[in-house]
Amino acid sequence: MPAFERHVFVCHNARAAGAPRPSCTADGTSALHTRLKQLTNEAGLGAKVRINKSGCLDQCEHGPTVVVYPDAVWYGNVQAEDAEAIVAEHLVGGRPVERLRIAETCLNAASCPHRGSL
Amino acid sequence: MPAFERHVFVCHNARAAGAPRPSCTADGTSALHTRLKQLTNEAGLGAKVRINKSGCLDQCEHGPTVVVYPDAVWYGNVQAEDAEAIVAEHLVGGRPVERLRIAETCLNAASCPHRGSL
Numbered sequence: 001m002p003a004f005e006r007h008v009f010v011c012h013n014a015r016a017a018g019a020p021r022p023s024c025t026a027d028g029t030s031a032l033h034t035r036l037k038q039l040t041n042e043a044g045l046g047a048k049v050r051i052n053k054s055g056c057l058d059q060c061e062h063g064p065t066v067v068v069y070p071d072a073v074w075y076g077n078v079q080a081e082d083a084e085a086i087v088a089e090h091l092v093g094g095r096p097v098e099r100l101r102i103a104e105t106c107l108n109a110a111s112c113p114h115r116g117s118l
Numbered sequence: 119m120p121a122f123e124r125h126v127f128v129c130h131n132a133r134a135a136g137a138p139r140p141s142c143t144a145d146g147t148s149a150l151h152t153r154l155k156q157l158t159n160e161a162g163l164g165a166k167v168r169i170n171k172s173g174c175l176d177q178c179e180h181g182p183t184v185v186v187y188p189d190a191v192w193y194g195n196v197q198a199e200d201a202e203a204i205v206a207e208h209l210v211g212g213r214p215v216e217r218l219r220i221a222e223t224c225l226n227a228a229s230c231p232h233r234g235s236l
Binding site: 002003004007009012047050052053054055056057058067069070071072074104107108 | 120121122125127130165168170171172173174175176185187188189190192222225226
């Protein structure tokens with residue numbers, strides 16, 4: 001098999017309490033990750049799509065954050081219950097879940113309504 | 119700024135001693151990651167290219183493993199001293215470093231000369 005059809009990175013970053021930027025997980029574990037992995041396997045995509053843990057994806061104010069490559073589709077504020085839509089619509093159906101996407105004006109923005117002005 | 123021009127994931131996985139598959143790092147730290155980050159910043163690409171920590175990329179027998187998206191270029195057995203070539207040739211120059219690429223026949227292969235037969 002060649003490269004993964006899709007490679008999904010789920011931020012697992014957990015900062016110490018009081019850190020200036022928020023964290024995507026409280027303790028480095030992610031029910032979202034577990035659910036994405038389970039549903040991907042159930043959909044028969046286990047060998048083609050990898051659900052991967054990642055360190056900080058640098059979109060902290062929009063977390064929990066997920067990025068799907070090679071599409072380069074970014075999702076923000078993703079909860080475990082959103083896993084079904086991501087797997088069914090995007091990973092199986094090929095259509096990104098628009099309601100979960102981080103706005104273009106927020107992605108990698110030094111300032112935005114969520115991040116504030118730096 | 120929109121999505122990263124390139125997003126580089128460096129496997130930081132560290133298994134317990136005696137695990138059946140090898141690990142990309144001994145202790146979850148990576149001099150390769152540090153060097154890639156330093157050189158990317160020095161090349162003025164700090165805002166366009168993210169050097170990211172990742173969990174297991176599932177190419178353990180070819181590690182330390184790096185994958186560059188959206189190109190989906192996979193590098194194997196990457197040492198800290200390879201960071202210069204990756205940054206200069208690929209991240210700056212746009213040409214993957216062929217000598218570091220994981221062979222197509224090895225990528226995601228259930229068995230290969232490195233992984234053996236499963």
